[in-house]
Amino acid sequence: MIEPAERLAIRFTVNGREVAREVTARRSLADFLREDLMLTGTHVGCEHGVCGACTVLVEGRSARSCLLFAVQLDGATVTTIEGLTPPEGLSPLQQAFCHTHAMQCGFCTPGMIVVTTELLEKNPAPTTDEIRESLAGQLCMCTGYVNIVRAVEQAAATARNATGEAA
Amino acid sequence: MSGPWVGAALPLKEDVRLVAGRGRFIDDLGWPGMLHAAVLRSPHAHARIRSIDAGQAFACPGVTAVLTGADAARLSGPIRPLIPTTAAVPDYCLAVDVVRYVGEPVAAVAAADRATAEDALELIRVEYEPLPAVVDPHEAMRPGATLLYPELGTNVVWHDTLSYGDVDGAMARAHGVLRERFTIQRYASTPLETFGAMAAYDPGTDGFEFWTNDQRPGLTISILAASLGVPQSRLRLSCPDIGGAFGNKRRPAYLLICALLSRIAGRPVKWIEDRVENLTALMHACNGVMDVELAYQADGTLLALSVRDVADEGKNLLTPTQHNLIKLGNIANGYRIPAIRYEAWSVLTNKCPSGANRGIGKPFMCFAVERSMAILARRLGLDPAELRLRNYVTAAEMPYTTPPGAQYDSGDYPATLHTALERFDYAGWRAEQSRARQEGRLLGIGIATSVEPAGTNLASYELVTGRRSVSGSAEAAMVRMEPDGNVRVAIGDPASGQGYETVIAQIVADELGLAPEAVSVARGFDSAVSPWLYLSGNYSNKFSVTDVGAIVGAARLVADKLRRLAGHRLEIAPGDLDLRDGAVVVRGAPDRRVAFVELCRTAYADVLGLPPGEAPGLEAHHAYQNPLAAPVDADRRVRSQLVFSNAAHCCLVEVHPRTGVVTVLKYVVVHDCGRELNPLIVEGMVHGSTVHGIGAALLEEFRYDGQGQLLTATFLDYLKPTATDVPEIEVDRLEHPSPFTALGAKGVGEGGAIPGPAAVANAVEDALAAFGVTVRELPITPEHVWRWIARDKNP
Numbered sequence: 001m002i003e004p005a006e007r008l009a010i011r012f013t014v015n016g017r018e019v020a021r022e023v024t025a026r027r028s029l030a031d032f033l034r035e036d037l038m039l040t041g042t043h044v045g046c047e048h049g050v051c052g053a054c055t056v057l058v059e060g061r062s063a064r065s066c067l068l069f070a071v072q073l074d075g076a077t078v079t080t081i082e083g084l085t086p087p088e089g090l091s092p093l094q095q096a097f098c099h100t101h102a103m104q105c106g107f108c109t110p111g112m113i114v115v116t117t118e119l120l121e122k123n124p125a126p127t128t129d130e131i132r133e134s135l136a137g138q139l140c141m142c143t144g145y146v147n148i149v150r151a152v153e154q155a156a157a158t159a160r161n162a163t164g165e166a167a
Numbered sequence: 168m169s170g171p172w173v174g175a176a177l178p179l180k181e182d183v184r185l186v187a188g189r190g191r192f193i194d195d196l197g198w199p200g201m202l203h204a205a206v207l208r209s210p211h212a213h214a215r216i217r218s219i220d221a222g223q224a225f226a227c228p229g230v231t232a233v234l235t236g237a238d239a240a241r242l243s244g245p246i247r248p249l250i251p252t253t254a255a256v257p258d259y260c261l262a263v264d265v266v267r268y269v270g271e272p273v274a275a276v277a278a279a280d281r282a283t284a285e286d287a288l289e290l291i292r293v294e295y296e297p298l299p300a301v302v303d304p305h306e307a308m309r310p311g312a313t314l315l316y317p318e319l320g321t322n323v324v325w326h327d328t329l330s331y332g333d334v335d336g337a338m339a340r341a342h343g344v345l346r347e348r349f350t351i352q353r354y355a356s357t358p359l360e361t362f363g364a365m366a367a368y369d370p371g372t373d374g375f376e377f378w379t380n381d382q383r384p385g386l387t388i389s390i391l392a393a394s395l396g397v398p399q400s401r402l403r404l405s406c407p408d409i410g411g412a413f414g415n416k417r418r419p420a421y422l423l424i425c426a427l428l429s430r431i432a433g434r435p436v437k438w439i440e441d442r443v444e445n446l447t448a449l450m451h452a453c454n455g456v457m458d459v460e461l462a463y464q465a466d467g468t469l470l471a472l473s474v475r476d477v478a479d480e481g482k483n484l485l486t487p488t489q490h491n492l493i494k495l496g497n498i499a500n501g502y503r504i505p506a507i508r509y510e511a512w513s514v515l516t517n518k519c520p521s522g523a524n525r526g527i528g529k530p531f532m533c534f535a536v537e538r539s540m541a542i543l544a545r546r547l548g549l550d551p552a553e554l555r556l557r558n559y560v561t562a563a564e565m566p567y568t569t570p571p572g573a574q575y576d577s578g579d580y581p582a583t584l585h586t587a588l589e590r591f592d593y594a595g596w597r598a599e600q601s602r603a604r605q606e607g608r609l610l611g612i613g614i615a616t617s618v619e620p621a622g623t624n625l626a627s628y629e630l631v632t633g634r635r636s637v638s639g640s641a642e643a644a645m646v647r648m649e650p651d652g653n654v655r656v657a658i659g660d661p662a663s664g665q666g667y668e669t670v671i672a673q674i675v676a677d678e679l680g681l682a683p684e685a686v687s688v689a690r691g692f693d694s695a696v697s698p699w700l701y702l703s704g705n706y707s708n709k710f711s712v713t714d715v716g717a718i719v720g721a722a723r724l725v726a727d728k729l730r731r732l733a734g735h736r737l738e739i740a741p742g743d744l745d746l747r748d749g750a751v752v753v754r755g756a757p758d759r760r761v762a763f764v765e766l767c768r769t770a771y772a773d774v775l776g777l778p779p780g781e782a783p784g785l786e787a788h789h790a791y792q793n794p795l796a797a798p799v800d801a802d803r804r805v806r807s808q809l810v811f812s813n814a815a816h817c818c819l820v821e822v823h824p825r826t827g828v829v830t831v832l833k834y835v836v837v838h839d840c841g842r843e844l845n846p847l848i849v850e851g852m853v854h855g856s857t858v859h860g861i862g863a864a865l866l867e868e869f870r871y872d873g874q875g876q877l878l879t880a881t882f883l884d885y886l887k888p889t890a891t892d893v894p895e896i897e898v899d900r901l902e903h904p905s906p907f908t909a910l911g912a913k914g915v916g917e918g919g920a921i922p923g924p925a926a927v928a929n930a931v932e933d934a935l936a937a938f939g940v941t942v943r944e945l946p947i948t949p950e951h952v953w954r955w956i957a958r959d960k961n962p
Contacts, residue, residue: 005282026282040195041188043410045359046442050882053359081188094186098178101847104855105664106185107359107410113186128895135890139882141359141411142664143851144858144919145890 010074014039015083023070030054032070033080041081041110045139052138055111056080062118081110084117093117093155102151104142111138116152124163125156172673172683173910176847179669180683181408181662181690190408191690193363193380194439201365202231202277204428204438205284206421207291208448209266209273212300212517212875213313216264216273216293223290224276229283232432233291234275234424236263242427243394246419248485249386250628251636252324252513256316258484260394260423266295267315267482268517269877270448272420277428277436300517300875304456304479307516315482315515324480325488325513325631329495329803331570332506334462337471341462345543350944351531351924353454353479353869355524356859357887358663360410361445362418366425367435374401375426381419382412382663383704384692390419395426406691412663412705413859414523415450446880450522451869453478453490457535467547467554471506474498474535478511478528481518488513488631490521490528495627496620496808497529497921499569500536501580502558507570517875523706525859526917529620530924534945537615537925541932542941551614551929552588556581562903572804574795575618575811576913577903578839584616587815587837590899596819596833604937609822610832611934615925616815619840620808621914622712624796625702627807635799640709640809641792643698644717646675646725648785650771652749652764654679654686656721659703660714661692665916666848667710671718673845674910678722679729680746681763698788708914711841712810716791716909724787732769733761735778795907810905812913814838816857816926822934827952829865829931834894838918839901842911846900852915854896860923862888868946 002008004026011020014037023032028047033039033056045053047066054065057079084091090098093116103109112135119126119134126134131152135145184190221233236259245257262271274291278284301313307322315322338344364379374397381387384404392399409416421438429436440449460473478490491511498507544551560567562579569575588594596612603610626638644658656671672686679686689697702713730741733751737744737759745752751766753759767785769776774783795809819833836853843849866886870878879885896919904911928942931952935942940955 024282034194040192043188043192043360044194045361046882048442048881048883051359051442085187090183090187097186098182101179101182101666101851103182103185103664104666104851105358105360105409105411106181106190107192109185110188113188132890137889139359139887139889140855141357141413141859141887142855144854144856144888144893144896146854146896147851149890149895 008071010071012073012075013077015079025069025071027070028066029068029070029073030065033065039080039082043107043110045107053108053111055114055138057114057118062115081113084113092158093120096151096155096158100147100151100154102143102147108138108140112140112148120156124159126152128153170677172676173844174842175673175845177669177673177683177845178847179666180672181666181668192360192408192410193378196365196378196407197437198365198367198435201435201437202279202432203281203284204275204277204425204436205281205288206272206424206438206444207274207288209262209269209271211266211295211297212269212302213298214266214295215298216262216266217296218294219274220292221274224287227287227290229279230276230287231434232277232428234261234427234431236261236273239263239427243423244396245394246485247390247393250486250488251632252487256318256484260420268519269875270444270519272424275424275428277432302516302518302871302873302875304477304514304516307514308512315517322515323512324515325491325511328508328510329571330508331804334471334473334506334508337506338460338462341470342465343463345461345463345539345546347459347539347542348943349457349459349535349538351455351534352945353451354863354867355415355451356413357445358411358413358415361440361442362416362421362449363439364422364425365435365437366422366429368426368430372401373397377402377404377422378407379404379422380406380409380416382409382416382661383706384661384694385659385699385701385703387417387419387422388694389701391422391426394423403695405693406661408690409661409663413525414527414706416663417522418449442882443880446885447877448519450524451481451519452524453480453521455479455490455531457531459535459539461539461543463543467543467549467557469502469504469558472498472504473508475510478513479516479518480513480521481516483520483522486522489523492627492630493528493807494532495571496573497532497618498571500533501560501616501618501813503560505570509571518871525856525920529921530860530863533615533617533921534925534928537922538928538942541929552584552593555584555616572800572806573620573808574806576905576907577841578811578813579901579903580616580813583813583837583839583901584815586899586901587817587835590837590897591817591835593817609824609934611820611822611930611932613818613820613926613928613930613933615922615929617813617922619812619814619914619918619921621708621812622793622809623707623709624806624809626796626798627805629799630803630805637701638798639702639792639796640713641700641702641790642709642713642717643700643703643788643790644714644721645698645786645788646721648725648763648767650767652767654681655689656686656718657689657697658714658717659692659697659699660705660710663705665710666845670845670848674715674718675722678719679726681749698790700790708916711908711912711914712793713791715912716793717789719909720789720791721787724789725785728785729763729766731778731781732766736761793907810908810913812838812840812915812918814918814922816922818926818930820927820930820934822931822952824956827949827956829947829952831861831894831927835897836919837899837901839903840915840918841913842902842904843900844910844912849915850898853898853919856917857896857919857923858888858893859920861893861927864924864927864945865947
């Protein structure tokens with residue numbers, strides 16, 4: 001039996017870098033990313049797995065970091081908003097979010113970028129319904145989702161055009 | 168792209184950092200040695216605190232300080248109310264002796280980390296003596312009701328009747344009088360970032376430093392200073408990026424808790440609200456019950472409106488009566504109603520304190536009027552659009568003053584509705600609706616139109632308090648051209664998603680003849696640096712009404728000085744000079760110019776080159792109050808809000824007859840907020856506020872049981888609209904500038920939230936026409952709809 005405050009050693013990959021730390025068994029992945037690794041782009045909005053603000057990619061699949069314990073990630077690969085942002089400038093999806101003003105307060109935005117990055121990797125030409133479906137686990141209190149849907153449509157169209165030109 | 172910049176749909180400067188997770192929110196900040204606080208809350212809606220034993224919690228490893236209500240009452244003063252009702256009673260940051268709602272803070276712990284602090288809370292022993300709870304506002308109003316404050320002798324903190332014109336005469340003369348009772352639930356805009364604060368006591372200066380996402384810092388500083396017994400000059404309060412606010416982010420109690428813990432512990436203390444705390448105890452919009460009497464002629468012309476309005480304030484001692492008072496701004500909505508009576512009750516109950524929430528009270532007022540118009544249209548056999556067109560205040564009548572004193576400044580309400588009907592394809596959808604009905608599909612079309620007031624004139628509080636202590640609507644700004652010719656701007660209003668860094672840069676760029684890239688707007692707020700007033704802050708839709716005036720005023724002072732400095736150098740009258748492309752240019756002789764950087768060198772470095780009598784520097788402060796604000800007049804009329812946008816919402820819903828589920832299929836908004844400073848920002852706000860309205864109509868409800876236990880304390884039970892719950896909001900606009908704001912802009916933040924609930928409700932009722940259903944309550948849950956249909960089948 002492991003006590004909640006017991007410290008355990010973990011080793012995993014975050015945004016391409018190997019991380020080895022000791023953490024308490026009860027530390028959530030969200031708190032670990034934000035407080036131990038100072039990756040504050042991942043936001044915490046509800047801590048009960050509904051709002052989606054804390055979503056990160058685990059092994060390339062979206063996951064609620066508030067519902068995972070850091071110790072569960074031993075050996076895993078995690079990508080956060082910091083890992084999805086290029087060292088210089090912004091990703092094409094992030095640029096589309098800016099062009100369409102797909103955020104207001106910006107608190108939900110990192111989670112939105114994470115799930116729509118995942119969507120476009122699986123499905124480069126999503127329909128509007130598929131985009132809305134992919135956002136259904138993410139709450140935004142500011143935008144009414146309209147411009148977020150537009151941003152994903154625009155990013156998908158831009159990527160298709162670029163591919164078309166290359167071919 | 169080149170200027171003019173105001174009016175351009177410029178992508179937002181702040182979006183570039185926010186989209187990469189590089190915003191700086193309250194929970195991203197910290198100080199060395201900082202402790203983390205957790206708050207113990209009441210499990211009872213009403214109980215006497217017999218004893219609190221925090222000894223074990225204090226002995227817990229990692230715990231540095233514990234604070235109880237008794238400590239709070241010893242170490243700080245009561246929290247000063249914004250609207251002191253005649254019956255003010257002391258309210259401290261923690262409950263003392265009695266708890267009055269589930270979730271009320273009872274004690275707080277500061278520890279090395281949040282988990283340790285929460286562990287320690289479990290070791291605090293509180294002995295409660297439960298008291299009967301009063302949960303329903305009508306129960307609370309009855310003689311003999313359980314009282315929240317026996318010393319007040321009543322739960323009613325305000326009851327008054329405001330009469331404007333001969334309402335009884337009009338009722339007697341009328342062809343008919345529509346009488347309906349409407350109710351609205353408790354809901355909130357629930358910004359995705361919860362509330363939070365950090366406080367650090369400095370024993371060296373006996374002062375405090377705060378960071379918080381409080382949206383109204385000017386007011387909060389004065390409350391903190393009074394409670395802590397410290398001069399305001401020894402408090403410094405700053406705001407970082409704020410993750411949405413909508414009125415909810417203001418609860419000075421938590422700043423005081425952090426401040427007291429910090430003074431006890433000798434270390435900085437941070438507290439971040441969790442979501443359950445947020446939904447249980449931050450603030451809710453009042454639930455309420457409204458009785459409407461609407462007198463009309465046979466042709467549908469409105470003659471008089473009488474409203475009896477009960478607002479359930481919960482345990483709100485700080486801002487009670489706001490939900491009532493503010494309805495005077497939109498009680499007439501867009502209509503010519505010659506006589507109006509408003510009878511108000513603000514009632515305390517054992518529920519979460521009410522507070523500001525996108526539109527405060529106005530969504531309910533609009534709901535009652537626009538539901539009444541839909542019912543009246545049916546009664547008279549008129550199309551609901553036609554009934555409205557017969558009653559609108561017209562463009563030719565502007566500015567128009569309603570009986571309670573609201574002045575509609577500009578707009579063409581009939582044109583707004585016509586544009587919306589066209590854009591929606593009203594005729595086409597009516598035909599489709601008939602076809603669908605034959606197939607057994609329940610389609611409904613809802614229209615709601617609204618005025619959107621902006622800029623609260625605090626003088627209106629005099630209607631409640633009987634004396635004027637605060638008044639007007641104002642904001643302060645600072646514009647400084649730095650020595651390198653770039654410009655820095657700060658205001659007393661911290662943004663929470665409104666794009667101030669971009670839109671203010673656009674405004675200043677136009678005033679100074681620069682590109683917006685040359686203008687940096689301070690993020691957030693810092694009381695030691697930002698200019699501010701008691702009235703400062705992010706509230707009441709006031710940016711266009713006051714902030715823009717302050718910014719333009721300060722920028723023009725800098726522009727004037729640039730002209731004087733250049734005029735001195737060029738030996739030309741300042742009146743013959745223009746500011747363009749980063750230089751002062753001689754009008755008609757563009758080759759004769761002085762670059763701003765040259766003038767900056769004179770202003771900051773080579774000051775012997777200044778004209779005689781001119782002070783060094785290129786910095787100006789300007790505080791602006793909107794000229795429309797005036798005191799309450801002898802007939803108790805007041806411009807409680809100052810400038811009025813307007814909108815028409817048309818929506819199409821489908822009701823599933825067996826499950827009662829309502830699906831919004833199409834939603835069109837045509838709005839007019841005067842001159843749009845940045846249409847990208849404006850359109851985004853319309854989308855978001857409209858979805859707030861849809862959420863209130865169909866999903867959201869803080870539901871309490873008879874004992875005052877909140878049943879919807881997580882986002883699993885308190886449902887917010889998701890991307891699959893709402894359609895694309897289609898937006899079109901008219902632009903009738905306000906003659907009474909600095910650049911002709913008007914409020915836009917609350918617009919969609921005000922008529923949204925009425926539009927959806929009207930559509931649902933239209934869909935259920937065959938069942939004879941009248942929608943009188945919100946939210947319209949599947950359960951409600953199913954029962955309404957079933958009632959018709961089994962009368």
